[in-house]
Amino acid sequence: xxxxxxxxxxxxxxxxxxxxxxxxxxxxxxxxxxxxxxxxxxxxxxxxxxxxxxxxxxxxxxxxxxxxxxxxxxxxxxxxxxxxxxxxxxxxxxxxxxxxxxxxxxxxxxxxxxxxxxxxxxxxxxxxxxxxxxxxxxxxxxxxxxxxxxxxxxxxxxxxxxxxxxxxxxxxxxxxxxxxxxxxxxxxxxxxxxxxxxxxxxxxxxxxxxxxxxxxxxxxxxxxxxxxxxxxxxxxxxxxxxxxxxxxxxxxxxxxxxxxxxxxxxxxxxxxxxxxxxxxxxxxxxxxxxxxxxxxxxxxxxxxxxxxxxxxxxxxxxxxxxxxxxxxxxxxxxxx
Amino acid sequence: xxxxxxxxxxxxxxxxxxxxxxxxxxxxxxxxxxxxxxxxxxxxxxxxxxxxxxxxxxxxxxxxxxxxxxxxxxxxxxxxxxxxxxxxxxxxxxxxxxxxxxxx
Numbered sequence: 213x214x215x216x217x218x219x220x221x222x223x224x225x226x227x228x229x230x231x232x233x234x235x236x237x238x239x240x241x242x243x244x245x246x247x248x249x250x251x252x253x254x255x256x257x258x259x260x261x262x263x264x265x266x267x268x269x270x271x272x273x274x275x276x277x278x279x280x281x282x283x284x285x286x287x288x289x290x291x292x293x294x295x296x297x298x299x300x301x302x303x304x305x306x307x308x309x310x311x312x313x314x315x316x317x318x319x320x321x322x323x324x325x326x327x328x329x330x331x332x333x334x335x336x337x338x339x340x341x342x343x344x345x346x347x348x349x350x351x352x353x354x355x356x357x358x359x360x361x362x363x364x365x366x367x368x369x370x371x372x373x374x375x376x377x378x379x380x381x382x383x384x385x386x387x388x389x390x391x392x393x394x395x396x397x398x399x400x401x402x403x404x405x406x407x408x409x410x411x412x413x414x415x416x417x418x419x420x421x422x423x424x425x426x427x428x429x430x431x432x433x434x435x436x437x438x439x440x441x442x443x444x445x446x447x448x449x450x451x452x453x454x455x456x457x458x459x460x461x462x463x464x465x466x467x468x469x470x471x472x473x474x475x476x477x478x479x480x481x482x483x484x485x486x487x488x489x490x491x492x493x494x495x496x497x498x499x500x501x502x503x504x505x506x507x508x509x510x511x512x513x514x515x516x517x518x519x520x521x522x523x524x525x526x527x528x529x530x531x532x533x534x535x536x537x538x539x540x541x542x543x544x545x546x547x548x
Numbered sequence: 549x550x551x552x553x554x555x556x557x558x559x560x561x562x563x564x565x566x567x568x569x570x571x572x573x574x575x576x577x578x579x580x581x582x583x584x585x586x587x588x589x590x591x592x593x594x595x596x597x598x599x600x601x602x603x604x605x606x607x608x609x610x611x612x613x614x615x616x617x618x619x620x621x622x623x624x625x626x627x628x629x630x631x632x633x634x635x636x637x638x639x640x641x642x643x644x645x646x647x648x649x650x651x652x
Binding site for chain 2: 433436437467468469471472473499501504505508509510511
């Protein structure tokens with residue numbers, strides 16, 4: 213809890229960069245990812261210093277999230293990038309391990325890829341992850357090396373997975389958009405392929421991560437026009453220490469056009485381990501007067517922070533926040 | 549018909565009479581989504597208005613004054629209108645009637 217606000221981190225990654233998990237050209241891409249973290253770091257908000265060549269332990273993840281930060285709940289998200297990593301950057305089994313260690317506080321988000329596993333194989337693995345490991349959402353990465361990619365609105369490749377998700381009772385699917393790690397083609401990371409799928413599957417919510425950076429305007433436009441498209445602020449708060457003005461403009465544009473009800477908090481732990489530092493930043497963030505004046509962006513009110521910090525994603529996941537807080541802390545001490 | 553329902557009907561009637569055709573002319577729409585017993589009205593923009601960059605201008609300069617003029621309405625807001633007070637002030641200044649001075 214932060215100042216009486218429920219904190220639900222939509223995305224943390226239990227990474228595995230051990231040599232045994234690195235695939236062809238994967239070492240360079242892992243270094244690229246670490247370099248991205250370093251570029252957006254400073255002394256107070258450092259990049260992870262034991263990222264390369266290692267996997268994160270459940271104990272360290274639990275300490276960072278639940279002992280050293282005010283995070284109440286987190287979703288451990290699989291990263292099914294099977295080209296550069298043999299079992300993906302953040303394997304499903306490691307995300308499940310975190311959920312098993314903290315069953316009241318961590319949700320498991322599975323992940324599959326129809327190009328590497330085949331459409332039927334991906335669907336079958338979705339079923340296994342849901343039935344055996346309790347997956348409540350799925351994460352997808354569409355752009356791979358050598359121009360390999362698939363589209364969210366592909367009726368042969370993608371729609372069977374959306375149908376399977378709904379059959380499993382899973383109502384939200386999530387997408388890495390923008391933010392390339394290596395030599396993926398940028399057009400394969402564009403968010404506009406969500407539009408037709410969002411129309412065809414109105415009972416499924418599609419979550420765009422990273423505001424689709426650099427396709428921020430497009431991501432916001434897609435979300436603004438489609439009520440079942442949400443935006444995850446993952447890797448957004450992480451740019452704030454280096455580019456505060458840019459971060460505020462991105463948030464302001466999302467708030468103005470999408471509103472505060474479909475934005476969710478994501479720390480991107482454990483690329484950057486100072487989870488509490490980012491919570492502090494957002495809890496005290498204000499929209500500068502000149503951005504309100506010049507761009508018309510709304511103030512970041514307490515109500516907005518409360519929704520983004522956790523109540524929005526809890527609503528999407530069907531979690532009774534009061535009951536959950538009583539289970540975790542013994543009492544519900546939220547304040548308006 | 550409850551008091552709320554009656555007020556909601558009058559709000560929607562005012563929208564139909566004064567603004568609906570203007571919005572419909574370019575694919576937009578607005579209607580009341582909820583009205584409380586205290587007269588607090590929540591509007592829902594739809595169609596082209598749902599994500600229009602100019603929805604705040606439409607709301608504050610055209611729609612809100614019409615709805616506020618309905619007897620019994622205390623406040624009016626729309627969830628997809630999220631702009632700063634500075635922007636509201638500017639919209640209202642731009643949309644205020646211009647007082648023409650007679651030519652000499």
